[in-house]
Amino acid sequence: MDPISGLMNGFAIALQPQNLMWAFFGTFMGTAIGVLPGIGPALTIALLLPVTVYIEPTAAFIMFAGIFYGAMYGGSTTSILLNTPGESGSMMTALEGNKMAQQGRGAAALCTAAIGSFVAGTIGTLGITFLAPPIAELAFIFRPQDYFALMLLAFLSVSVVMGSSKVRGFIALFIGLSLGVIGIDKQTGMQRLTFGVPDLMDGVEMTVVLVSLFAIGETLYVASRYGQTKPMLNPLSGGMWMTKEDWKRSWKPWLRGTLLGFPIGALPAGGAEIPTFLSYTLERKLTKHPEEFGHGAIEGVAGPEAANNAAAAGVLVPLLTLGLPTSATAAILLAAFQNYGLQPGPLLFINSGDLVWALIASLYVGNVMLLILNLPLAGLWVRLLFIPRPYLYAGILIFSLVGIWGVSNSWVDLAMMFSVGLLGYVMRVYDFPIAPVLIGLILGPMAELQLRRALAMGQGDPLILVSTPMSAVLVGIAFLIVLVPAALHWRRTRKISV
Amino acid sequence: MIRTIFAAGVAVTLAGLTPAFADPAVVMAPGGAGGGYDAMARLPFDAMNKEGIFTDGATFTNKGGAGGTIGLTEFVGANQGNDNAVMAMGVIMVGGILMNNSPVTLDDVTPLVRLTNDxxxxxxxxxxxxxxxxxxxxxxxxxxxxxxxxxxxxxxxxxxxxxxxxxxxxxxxxxxxxxxxxxxxxxxxxxxxxxxxxxxxxxxxxxxxxxxxxxxxxxxTSEGRVEGIDAPSLKEAGLNVVVGNWRGIVGAPGMSDAGKAMWLDRFAKMHESATWKETLKTQGWEDAYLSGDEFVAFLNDEKTRIGEVLKDAGLVK
Structure with a gap:
């Protein structure tokens, strides 16, 4: 079956009323769990798995696809309005998005996030429809040195989020790196910084740090400043909708974010975070309004939001074409396929073409649904900010704690939440940027792992790190990012002294 | 409103997993939802429920980490002498205990059955x-x-x-x-x-x-060839290496003989049932049923063998 007729077939199935209902249920539920901190699509689908025995496979997968895409949409809402991202993919959105919300432009930020997600989700789904086999080959081409070069590039480029003081930025980054070292070293089985606490052996859970640094830290900060702050300006003062200028500044970041997110999402060790870091950096370099970055630049919301949705679409590529799950959610989806006796992989399109094409068609349908669901909701969500802050932040606190407890059932994690939350509060008081902590925690362990794999394969020869064309080019770009501004700065100062 | 509906959804799901019956079993899955230990904890109870062998339901706890030793530690700490408590486990836990130098070991629990092998x-x-x-x-x-x-x-x-x-x-x-x-x-x-x-x-x-x-x-890595795979076993190829990723069930520390006999009987019936045979097929598991004293002997051999291998590999001192 060629893609076009397969897709038409798929639409015929996906547009049946009962399947539309499942798609709606999935997208709705996905949006809700995206909004809640700590609860992600993987956990939700895992909880729903036993229920799927009672519904037919096509309906179940249409619902799961809705949850999967919906969670990516919902994640941006709390990032933008409350500076409390629920999952790591929407962390970069909080940087500019929350500043926009503080200026009364929350609705515009939510709109650009929703439309950007729609654009990226749709282009990503087109990618799944027509480009899946060649994109899936990337998984075999990427070697550890290529991954390491990609992470090096992400590392060196994120210095732009370091805030006004580089020293504070680096301190924050190193806090993240040290948190990332905790746990059993996977290569040798040695324990690092676990202090004999068994719960620390598997390392610090990223979600715990994310939720506590942002949600708990923000809550403490708001509470401590409650008496002194002037009443917030009308959250809707900046209008309910994007201006013409907003559109002009958003459409290119949407496309660029998509181009970064889709292929990186399709890599086994890619993930949704790296493309959002790279997209943010790229937009900051390319913008015509560099002075607005850090104070609510719409490009900084549009790019990363598109990138994380495109990455979500990318994850489905190796799952559907090769049967390879490359994220926790994909692994649960694979388990769901196997529950129905289906084996994803090269034969899935041949053996169960109807189901796969219905699933892909439902991704288009789900995307449209999410846009319809989210655009009017943007205005509604912003009204959250009218809730008196004591109630609002009490609610955030409860939801964060329940979310983390639900995921891990661990007292150690709850204790860690409060200590990391306190750290987040102190960092806010002394004007340290928060994002570098998470960047260090996410990228540090990944980069270490790939570096050591590459060196093991090269038997210790460091030249292996630039031994493939991809790694050589990426390492080259990474060094240019550091060297070019330094060289320009040196020339400028020399001219002045002459 | 969304939050209410979501909460209702979760409540319905959870209610589906843990029906409120008189005397439910306490089951520990020492791994995350959706993983191997999770399936090994839940699926035998699904089969027993469907076949009417044990229908009082079960409450499942997922507690992953450190090769399953965190779940093991919690299971042993909370269920001393509880005839109603069982835990999924497997060969990875045997190695995990040694690798992580866990203070709680499989000597602290009551071995019941080995069920599957990969x-x-x-x-x-x-x-x-x-x-x-x-x-x-x-x-x-x-x-x-x-x-x-x-x-x-x-x-x-x-x-x-x-x-x-x-x-x-x-x-x-x-x-x-x-x-x-x-x-x-x-x-x-x-x-x-x-x-x-x-x-x-x-x-x-x-x-x-x-x-x-x-x-x-x-x-x-099995004793002989495997159907559907065109390759010899390592043993046929001249290396005396047979390793399987087996999984099974153990009971609470200090489980009474009556409790042990009760569970062995339930698992023996479950193993014969059509539902379990279907489960093995959909999960792609090999049947590796080994019960009671035979399992205890096998477990002791595995502990010694794996301990030696990990020492040779320089991973355990």
């Missing part, structure tokens, strides 16, 4: 010059460091397979260039793309990619 396979890239086990051993003897080996976590079953191959070939298992991967997906792409020389994983994870022509299986 045979391992040794594979190379399709275009690799290594055609069989003899070629692999020759390559390892020529330059052990140059053979990049991929597989699951350090000290896990995949690592144990390679360490035993090295030992049988007279090589030092501590100098293997073993590179652990988090997921079978990552291992298989690294192998298929040529970054690894050889990799070990479960048959169910590698077979689809071998069938698709991405990788080539050169040996299986």
């Amino acid at each position: 045979t391992g396979v040794v594979a190379v890239a399709t275009d690799s010059p290594i055609q069989n086990v003899a070629d692999l051993v020759a390559a390892m003897k020529a330059d052990l460091g140059a053979v990049a080996i991929g597989g699951g976590s350090a000290g896990g079953v995949d690592h144990i397979v390679m360490a035993l191959i090295a030992k049988e070939s007279g090589l030092d298992a501590a100098t293997l260039n073993y590179i652990p991967y988090d997921s079978g997906a990552e291992t298989v792409t690294a192998l298929g793309g040529g970054a690894l020389t050889v990799a070990v994983s479960g048959a169910s994870e590698f077979k689809p990619m071998a069938d698709a022509g991405r990788i080539r299986i050169i040996a299986v």
Whole structure:
């Protein structure tokens, strides 16, 4: 079956009323769990798995696809309005998005996030429809040195989020790196910084740090400043909708974010975070309004939001074409396929073409649904900010704690939440940027792992790190990012002294 | 409103998992939802419920981490003498206890049954010059460091397979260039793309990619050949290496003899049931039923053997 007729077939199935209902249920539920901190699509689908025995496979997968895409949409809402991202993919959105919300432009930020997600989700789904086999080959081409070069590039480029003081930025980054070292070293089985606490052996859970640094830290900060702050300006003062200028500044970041997110999402060790870091950096370099970055630049919301949705679409590529799950959610989806006796992989399109094409068609349908669901909701969500802050932040606190407890059932994690939350509060008081902590925690362990794999394969020869064309080019770009501004700065100062 | 509906959804789901019956069993899954230990905890109870063998329901706790030893520690601490408490476990926990130097061990629980097994396979890239086990051993003897080996976590079953191959070939298992991967997906792409020389994983994870022509299986780790895989066992190839990723169920510490007999009877009935046979098929598990004293003896042998291998590989002192 060629893609076009397969897709038409798929639409015929996906547009049946009962399947539309499942798609709606999935997208709705996905949006809700995206909004809640700590609860992600993987956990939700895992909880729903036993229920799927009672519904037919096509309906179940249409619902799961809705949850999967919906969670990516919902994640941006709390990032933008409350500076409390629920999952790591929407962390970069909080940087500019929350500043926009503080200026009364929350609705515009939510709109650009929703439309950007729609654009990226749709282009990503087109990618799944027509480009899946060649994109899936990337998984075999990427070697550890290529991954390491990609992470090096992400590392060196994120210095732009370091805030006004580089020293504070680096301190924050190193806090993240040290948190990332905790746990059993996977290569040798040695324990690092676990202090004999068994719960620390598997390392610090990223979600715990994310939720506590942002949600708990923000809550403490708001509470401590409650008496002194002037009443917030009308959250809707900046209008309910994007201006013409907003559109002009958003459409290119949407496309660029998509181009970064889709292929990186399709890599086994890619993930949704790296493309959002790279997209943010790229937009900051390319913008015509560099002075607005850090104070609510719409490009900084549009790019990363598109990138994380495109990455979500990318994850489905190796799952559907090769049967390879490359994220926790994909692994649960694979388990769901196997529950129905289906084996994803090269034969899935041949053996169960109807189901796969219905699933892909439902991704288009789900995307449209999410846009319809989210655009009017943007205005509604912003009204959250009218809730008196004591109630609002009490609610955030409860939801964060329940979310983390639900995921891990661990007292150690709850204790860690409060200590990391306190750290987040102190960092806010002394004007340290928060994002570098998470960047260090996410990228540090990944980069270490790939570096050591590459060196093991090269038997210790460091030249292996630039031994493939991809790694050589990426390492080259990474060094240019550091060297070019330094060289320009040196020339400028020399001219002045002459 | 969304939050209410979501909460209702979760409540319905949870209610579906844990019906409110009189005397539900307390079941520990020492791994995350959706993983191997999770399935080993839930599916036997699904089968027992469906067949009417044990219908009082069960409350499941998922507690992953450190090779399952965190769940083990909590299970032992909370269920002293509880005839109603059981836990899923397997060979990875045997290694995990040694690797993590866990103060709580399998001596603290009451072994009940071994239920399933997942045979391992040794594979190379399709275009690799290594055609069989003899070629692999020759390559390892020529330059052990140059053979990049991929597989699951350090000290896990995949690592144990390679360490035993090295030992049988007279090589030092501590100098293997073993590179652990988090997921079978990552291992298989690294192998298929040529970054690894050889990799070990479960048959169910590698077979689809071998069938698709991405990788080539050169040996299986079971006693004899496995249906559907065109490769000899390591034993046939002349190496005395038999390793399986088996899983089973243990009871609470200090479980009474009556409690033990009750559970052994339930699992014996479940093992004979049609529902369980269907479960084995859909999960791709091999039946490896071993009950009571036979399982205790097997478990003791595994503890000794794995302890020695991990020492040889330099992973346990």
